[in-house]
Amino acid sequence: MAQSIDLGEWLWPIGGMTQATLTIDTDAIFANWQALDAKSAPDVETGAVVKADGYGLDAGRVAGALASRGVRSFFVAVAEEGIAVRKAVGNDPDIYVFSGMMLTDASVMREHNLIPLLNAPEQFARYRAELPDAPFGVQLDSGMNRLGMEADEFAPLRGDAGDARLIISHLACADEPDHPQNTAQLAAFRALTDGLGVRRSLAATGGTLLGADYHFDLCRPGIGLYGGAPFGDARAVVKLEVPVIQTRTVMENETVGYAAHWVAKRNSRVATIAAGYADGLIRAMGGGAVKLFANGVPCPLIGRVSMDLITVDVTDVDDVPDQLELLNETQTVDDLADAAGTIGYEILTSLGARYARVYS
């Protein structure tokens, strides 16, 4: 069993690394924000979605880095996440909460200066009654049928909604530019909100890329900031280096790992590295497409992904380095996601708690 795993939490990687290291490039996050901001007109604000702990990369760090460079609006899923973001960004930026106001949230909202995006007439009534002077936003359903008020629920509130700080809705199919639901939701959102005189936001990353019709007053990208599809021009944000625990020779026809799944077709060198599905490197990515990079040389991941271990065919590398790279500019979260039959969002938000994290 890898010594490194037992010691991991205590050690910062200096020289001989014992723990897999996730390096998060906050300059790249800001560069992605700038590139997305440049997609909309200068009078359209660009915010940042930092829910799910900043897509797994630490909401406080991400929001703090963006706020210090001038980003003024942040979005989280639930009030508790907003508390961490508030600490990181200071008092000025707006922090919106997608879930609106759940039962016990009013005091949290007030204390931490959070803005709920009210999703239902009950939320609206309760929040306005409890905190009549506090800022609020509204989320409308324009066809996704997940969160937000329906047209008939919103109609009686239209007058009061004129005081909202922001009215939003969310697109279900924005990563497919030709999907007819995009224009249908755009029309529905316009019909619900035209003439209200309130700032509006419809676009996440996908919507930001759909063009000016979708931008309204504020775009709110998430995944594109973190380097993920559908923002194809994104800079890579994460690098993951995993230490080699040991290497061995495996003779032709010997097998490697659980279920004897990989069979050596030649005499091989196999490196065993210290991360696995418990670190978010989900087992489904072991289908043959994923590489580990040894000083830039791609080496195939072989055999089944174990809980704490992955095996790699390093036969073609002369000097196996102390660590292999799994995520970098060449192999991104989307590549891992494709190999595993999922999406970059899921890979990012699954990256585990066991990595040493370095912010650059």
Ligand SMILES: *Cc1c(COP(=O)(O)O)cnc(C)c1O
């Ligand atoms: C997650 C989310 C976003 C950000 O979406 P991305 O696809 O990550 O850009 C924006 N708005 C809402 C309501 C969301 O739930």
